[in-house]
Amino acid sequence: MRIPSIAAIMLRLAEDWRDAATLKRALFMRRRDFVLGALGTSALSYIKPGLALAQSKRPAIPYGAAIRDGAMVDDPFYPQAIIKYCQQVVGEGNLKWITLRPDRETFAFAEADALMAFADANGMEMRGHNLVWYAGNPDWVEAIGSAEEAKTELVHHIETVVGRYKGKIRSWDVINEPIADQPRAEAPYRDSIWLKHLGPDYLDLALRTTAAVDPEVQLVINDFDFEQPNDKTRARRKAFLDMVRGLQSRDVPLHAIGLQGHIQGELGIDKPGLTAFVAELAAMGLSVLVTELDVIDKMLPGPEIERDGIIAQRAKDYLDAIGAAKRPDAVLTWGITDKHTWVPVWFSRDDGLPNRPLPLDADYKPKPMMQVIEDFCAEQ
Numbered sequence: 001m002r003i004p005s006i007a008a009i010m011l012r013l014a015e016d017w018r019d020a021a022t023l024k025r026a027l028f029m030r031r032r033d034f035v036l037g038a039l040g041t042s043a044l045s046y047i048k049p050g051l052a053l054a055q056s057k058r059p060a061i062p063y064g065a066a067i068r069d070g071a072m073v074d075d076p077f078y079p080q081a082i083i084k085y086c087q088q089v090v091g092e093g094n095l096k097w098i099t100l101r102p103d104r105e106t107f108a109f110a111e112a113d114a115l116m117a118f119a120d121a122n123g124m125e126m127r128g129h130n131l132v133w134y135a136g137n138p139d140w141v142e143a144i145g146s147a148e149e150a151k152t153e154l155v156h157h158i159e160t161v162v163g164r165y166k167g168k169i170r171s172w173d174v175i176n177e178p179i180a181d182q183p184r185a186e187a188p189y190r191d192s193i194w195l196k197h198l199g200p201d202y203l204d205l206a207l208r209t210t211a212a213v214d215p216e217v218q219l220v221i222n223d224f225d226f227e228q229p230n231d232k233t234r235a236r237r238k239a240f241l242d243m244v245r246g247l248q249s250r251d252v253p254l255h256a257i258g259l260q261g262h263i264q265g266e267l268g269i270d271k272p273g274l275t276a277f278v279a280e281l282a283a284m285g286l287s288v289l290v291t292e293l294d295v296i297d298k299m300l301p302g303p304e305i306e307r308d309g310i311i312a313q314r315a316k317d318y319l320d321a322i323g324a325a326k327r328p329d330a331v332l333t334w335g336i337t338d339k340h341t342w343v344p345v346w347f348s349r350d351d352g353l354p355n356r357p358l359p360l361d362a363d364y365k366p367k368p369m370m371q372v373i374e375d376f377c378a379e380q
C-alpha cells in the first residue's frame, strides 16, 4: 500500500492551512494508522485497528456521504465512521460560494483542501459540490449588477476552483437546483442572480467553462423532487428533461444527473415515474448519481422501530426505482449520522423527537437504511 508522505501533503497545502486542528486530523487519519494500529497519540486512541480492513472489499457502486467540517474536528467518531463506511466524500458546504468566497478577492480553500487531504489519505474520491447555485451565495454575489459582471465572476470562479482540483475532483455538481420549485412552461427555471443577469445561458456558460478547465471531469446537474407521486414532481421531471434536450441540441457538454434524493418520508416513492425518468436520461446518454440521499421524517410516526422501517423502505424504493433503469455511478447520503444533519434545521418534528434521516443513528449505530444502501451498492 502506498502511503502519501505527510511532508508532501503539508508542503502542497501549507500556504492554505488555517486550522491546525483540521490539519492534524486530516493527516493523522491515514489508513495505515488503522491497519497497523500504529497510533501514538492519545487523542486518537478511540480508533480501533482493522476498520480499514472492513473496506478491503469495495462495493460495486461506491457509497459516500456529505461531510461537515466542524464535526471532523470536534467529534472523533465522525471521521472514524466515514473511514469505516465511505468510499467517497463531498463537502456539505466547503466548496459553496458562501464558504469559499467571503469577498470578491478571496478564495478560502483551507476546509476543502483538508477534506481533499483526508480523502486522499484514506483512498476515497472527493466529489465537488457545487459551482453554481441560487442559494448559498455571499452578499456581494447577490449584489452583482450586470450581465457582464455576472459572467466575469462566474468564469473566474469556475476557472479558479475547478483548476485547483483538476485531476483530483473527478465529478462536479456544476449546476445545483436549476429547476423552479413549481415549474411552468413559461418559467421552468429557478430564480437566481445568474438567471436574472444571464438568462438560461448561465447553464451553458457554467458547463462549457468547467469542461474547458478540466476536460476529464464528469459534468453533473444536480436537483431534487423527482420521486414524489404528485403533479409537482411530474412538472419538475418534464422541465428537467426539456432543459437537458435544450443543452444537448446546443452541444453543451453534460455527462450525468445528480438525483439528490431528499425524500419526503410521508409520501411514497412514485417508482414507475422515477424509473421512466431515469430511463429517459439514460437514453439521452447520461449517467446518474444519487447525491444527497436522506429521508425527511418530519411527518412520520414517532416510535423508532416503525419510523426506521419506513425510512429504510423509502430509501429502498428510491434506489430500486433508479436501479431498474440504470445503476447509479455512486450513492451518497447527505451526512452519515443523525447526530450531524441539516434536516432538523428545516424539518424538525412537531413532537420534539429528534430526526432520524440518515443511515447511522446519533450513536453511530447502523440502522436498517444502512443495510439497504449496502445491499444496493454491493449488487453487481
Ligand code: XIL
Residues within 6 Å of the ligand: 092, 093, 176, 260, 292, 342
Ligand atoms: C444544505 C446544507 O446541508 C446546510 O448545512 C446548509 O446550511 C444549506 O445547504 N440541497 C443541496 C445542498 O444541494 O447543498 C443543501 O445543503 C441541502 C439541499
